[in-house]
Amino acid sequence: MKFSIYRYNPDVDKKPYMQDYDIALEDSDQMLLDALVRIKQVDDTLSLRKSCREGVCGSDSMNINGKNGLACITKLADLEQPIVLRPMPGLPVIRDLVVDMTQFFDHYNSVKPYLENNDPLPETERLQSPEDRAKLDGLYECILCGACTTSCPSFWWNPDKFVGPAGLMQAYRFIADSRDQAEEERLENLEDPYRLYRCHNIMNCVDVCPKKLNPNAAIAKIKDLKIERAKENKEAKSKTGKKIFGIKVL
Amino acid sequence: MLIELLTDRYPGMRQWLTQRLSAVAMAIYTLVLVLLVAIQQPANYAEWHAFFSPWWWRLATLLFWICLTMHAWLGVRDVLKDYVFNVVVRSYMQLLVELALIVDLIWMVTILIKMN
Numbered sequence: 462m463k464f465s466i467y468r469y470n471p472d473v474d475k476k477p478y479m480q481d482y483d484i485a486l487e488d489s490d491q492m493l494l495d496a497l498v499r500i501k502q503v504d505d506t507l508s509l510r511k512s513c514r515e516g517v518c519g520s521d522s523m524n525i526n527g528k529n530g531l532a533c534i535t536k537l538a539d540l541e542q543p544i545v546l547r548p549m550p551g552l553p554v555i556r557d558l559v560v561d562m563t564q565f566f567d568h569y570n571s572v573k574p575y576l577e578n579n580d581p582l583p584e585t586e587r588l589q590s591p592e593d594r595a596k597l598d599g600l601y602e603c604i605l606c607g608a609c610t611t612s613c614p615s616f617w618w619n620p621d622k623f624v625g626p627a628g629l630m631q632a633y634r635f636i637a638d639s640r641d642q643a644e645e646e647r648l649e650n651l652e653d654p655y656r657l658y659r660c661h662n663i664m665n666c667v668d669v670c671p672k673k674l675n676p677n678a679a680i681a682k683i684k685d686l687k688i689e690r691a692k693e694n695k696e697a698k699s700k701t702g703k704k705i706f707g708i709k710v711l
Numbered sequence: 712m713l714i715e716l717l718t719d720r721y722p723g724m725r726q727w728l729t730q731r732l733s734a735v736a737m738a739i740y741t742l743v744l745v746l747l748v749a750i751q752q753p754a755n756y757a758e759w760h761a762f763f764s765p766w767w768w769r770l771a772t773l774l775f776w777i778c779l780t781m782h783a784w785l786g787v788r789d790v791l792k793d794y795v796f797n798v799v800v801r802s803y804m805q806l807l808v809e810l811a812l813i814v815d816l817i818w819m820v821t822i823l824i825k826m827n
Contacts, residue, residue, distance in 0.1 A: 618793035651723070658723040661789075687724055691716050 462486055462496060463543035466507065470556050477554070481543065493540065494521055494533040508557040516671060519606030523558050524549055529608035529669040549611035551620060565607050568624045572632035572650065577643035593639035600634035600679060602672050603627060609666035609676050615659040622655035626666035626676030629657060633679040636686065648687050657683060730785050733778035740775040760826065769823045776819045780812045 462484055469477035482500050490496055494514055501507055509532070510520040516534035524547040525535055537544075552560040578587070610616050610625030624632070632651060635641050651657040657680065666676040716724045753762045763769060787808050795801040 614793075652721060654723045654726055656723070658727045684724075684727065687721075688716065688728075691721070691724075695715060 462537065464496070464500065465543045465545045466500075466558070467547040467554075468507070468557055469554050470506070470508075471554075479545075486537070491537060492533055493525065493535040493537055493544070496537055496544075497521075497532055497546075508555075508559050510559055517604060519604035522549055522606035522608045522611075522671070523547065529612045531606060531608070531671040534671060549607055551611045551613075551617040552607070560607075560611075562607055564620050565605075565610055565625065565627070568610075568628040569605065569631060571656075572624060572628050572635075573643070573647070574631045574635065576635065576638065576641055577646075578640055579642060587640045589639050596637045596639070597634060599674055600630060600637065603630055603634075603674060604672060606671060608669045608671055612665040612669045613660075614663065614665070615661060619655055619659055622653075623659040624651070624656045626660070626680065629660070629683065630674065630676040630679040633683050636683065644686075645690070648683070648690060651683060652687075726785055730782055733782040736778045737775055737782065740771060740778075743771075763823075764826055769826060773820065773823055776816060780816050784809065784812055 464482040464484065465479050466482060467477055468474070468480045482504070484496060484499055484503065486496055486499060490499055492514075494511060497507075497509060497511075501509075509523070511533065512518040512520040514521075514533045516531050519531065521532040522529060523532055525532065526540055526545050529549055532546075546558060548554050548558050548560045552562060552564065555561050605627060607627060610627045613623075613626055615623045616625045629651070632647060636644050636647050641647075660677070660680045662677060662681075664677050667674075667678075670676070715721075716728055718725065747762070751758075751762055753759045763772065788805060791801050791804055791808070795804060
């Protein structure tokens with residue numbers, strides 16, 4: 462099977478180049494990751510990340526024939542040859558298919574991806590109704606592989622400012638959580654013109670997500686919620702009204 | 712409610728909402744325009760002139776053009792910010808777009824006023 466793989470070792474190479482491989486595969490080699498492991502047996506200088514080999518850890522995300530995905534759950538039979546493999550776009554390359562995901566995780570951390578609840582800890586777990594729990598479906602499954610964020614042009618052009626689809630979906634995952642108490646701060650945290658609003662709904666994120674999630678829908682829900690909350694605040698204010706010399710005025 | 716979202720307090724929301732609201736307004740205008748043209752079928756200059764003459768339609772056209780100006784400005788500004796990295800070049804390009812849009816708007820206003 463024929464491969465063309467992006468190679469770059471900053472210690473040795475002046476610039477990146479594409480290296481061709483023609484590898485004989487075994488019958489058991491069904492997934493792209495199997496083939497990459499086979500290539501490593503021939504050329505152990507090829508670098509890539511891998512771990513769970515079943516689409517759970519998100520380590521082996523890469524650009525496969527022009528589209529981001531996970532090597533471990535991409536069937537070889539579905540790919541056109543030569544299979545062109547590149548590192549995920551928009552992030553600095555450390556070596557070959559390994560990218561530096563610091564920026565990605567900085568954005569992830571910036572949305573405070575953890576439960577904020579100042580109530581005293583209950584004796585058992587914090588319970589949710591089945592309906593509230595169902596609101597997290599399609600959000601919590603994200604494995605942070607970075608396939609969506611690195612296929613988003615808004616992230617390519619503003620990697621330091623735009624949170625990206627993965628980070629925004631995690632922001633919504635906690636906004637939607639009935640146990641979380643920091644909704645207002647979370648919405649406020651996404652107010653500047655870049656962090657959330659640089660999303661122009663081109664849906665590359667939805668197209669590439671290996672877990673078939675929909676970050677675009679989560680982003681749209683955040684925007685809707687911001688309008689909703691502003692409306693509620695306004696209503697609350699008009700109910701209270703302003704008092705001038707003890708007389709209520711609207 | 713919407714007015715509050717268009718203030719400095721919501722810088723991101725303001726831009727996003729302005730583009731969406733102007734898009735909705737333009738879509739409504741376009742729909743009405745197509746319908747009216749289909750019904751009245753103006754065929755020559757005089758009929759087109761008469762078509763755009765009513766004050767309410769000229770007002771709607773003016774509002775449409777204001778929406779178009781805002782929508783185009785926000786959109787082009789985003790594109791320039793994303794793709795033109797040299798600040799001096801970008802500033803000149805932004806200025807050029809601003810001038811073109813303002814001249815265009817003034818031109819439209821004069822046409823609409825002159826129709827009297």
